[in-house]
Amino acid sequence: MRALVIHESLTGNTRTAARTMVAELQQEGWEASECSSRQVDLAALQQSDVVIVGTWVDGLVLFGQRPGGAGKLAKLPLLGGKPTYVFVTYAINPGRTLEKLTAEIEDRRGDVRGGMVIRRGQLTEGAVEFARRVIDASAELAADA
Numbered sequence: 191m192r193a194l195v196i197h198e199s200l201t202g203n204t205r206t207a208a209r210t211m212v213a214e215l216q217q218e219g220w221e222a223s224e225c226s227s228r229q230v231d232l233a234a235l236q237q238s239d240v241v242i243v244g245t246w247v248d249g250l251v252l253f254g255q256r257p258g259g260a261g262k263l264a265k266l267p268l269l270g271g272k273p274t275y276v277f278v279t280y281a282i283n284p285g286r287t288l289e290k291l292t293a294e295i296e297d298r299r300g301d302v303r304g305g306m307v308i309r310r311g312q313l314t315e316g317a318v319e320f321a322r323r324v325i326d327a328s329a330e331l332a333a334d335a
């Protein structure tokens with residue numbers, strides 16, 4: 191399987207999570223790579239079977255949370271109905287950011303199959319668990335096909 195992890199990251203946490211996911215997917219034999227939402231790797235996107243999009247939580251900590259860099263997300267290339275998984279990294283409370291990110295990515299024609307919030311204090315554990323979920327969900331899809 192081929193996967194592209196697209197990340198929108200201000201201070202590096204979401205990028206770190208993306209890189210951990212890539213390593214976990216590669217361990218499973220996937221061809222995986224990551225790129226910034228500011229410079230999407232179009233060749234990798236075109237070749238990918240699965241797309242992952244992650245961003246950070248922007249807001250007033252307990253109120254008004256939304257995907258960070260929403261302007262960049264709205265300009266993502268169209269995802270062509272590919273199976274897509276979304277994640278957000280946050281500090282205290284993600285609010286409804288995952289739902290908002292899902293809606294943004296569906297607008298970009300991603301077929302969003304699942305998502306996860308990852309607390310920045312548990313970045314590695316969260317990223318590994320997320321990658322495992324994507325691997326398991328993809329295996330189920332392949333078995334159903």
Ligand SMILES: Cc1cc2nc3c(=O)[nH]c(=O)nc-3n(C[C@H](O)[C@H](O)[C@H](O)COP(=O)(O)O)c2cc1C
Nearest residue numbers: 199200201202203204246247249250251281282283
């Ligand atoms: C301007 C700003 C607003 C933030 N607002 C929230 C928030 O409302 N809730 C929350 O849980 N974390 C909030 N955070 C924390 C970030 O979402 C968290 O540190 C995230 O992991 C940053 O990802 P990044 O390093 O990829 O940019 C905020 C961070 C910044 C810089």
